[in-house]
Amino acid sequence: MDFITQKLEFLLRAIQTFAGGYAAVMLAMMGYHFMTKNRQKIDEAQDGVKNIVIGILIVVGAQMIVAWIKG
Numbered sequence: 001m002d003f004i005t006q007k008l009e010f011l012l013r014a015i016q017t018f019a020g021g022y023a024a025v026m027l028a029m030m031g032y033h034f035m036t037k038n039r040q041k042i043d044e045a046q047d048g049v050k051n052i053v054i055g056i057l058i059v060v061g062a063q064m065i066v067a068w069i070k071g
Contacts, residue, residue, distance in 0.1 A: 009066055016062040023055045 026048060033045040
């Protein structure tokens with residue numbers, strides 16, 4: 001059972017790392033688009049930030065699952 005727990009924790013950490021890195025890069029890109037004067041880019045940036053917040057919540061959820069598995 002300990003082997004399964006370790007593999008599941010490794011998988012969740014990998015998802016967390018990938019999602020966190022992706023969120024950071026996308027947040028930087030959306031910040032750049034938000035500073036432009038193009039209204040279409042600003043609207044896209046606002047929608048993108050909403051998606052990034054959802055992604056960050058997924059990362060936090062993965063952290064909570066890992067903490068629960070560890071006990």
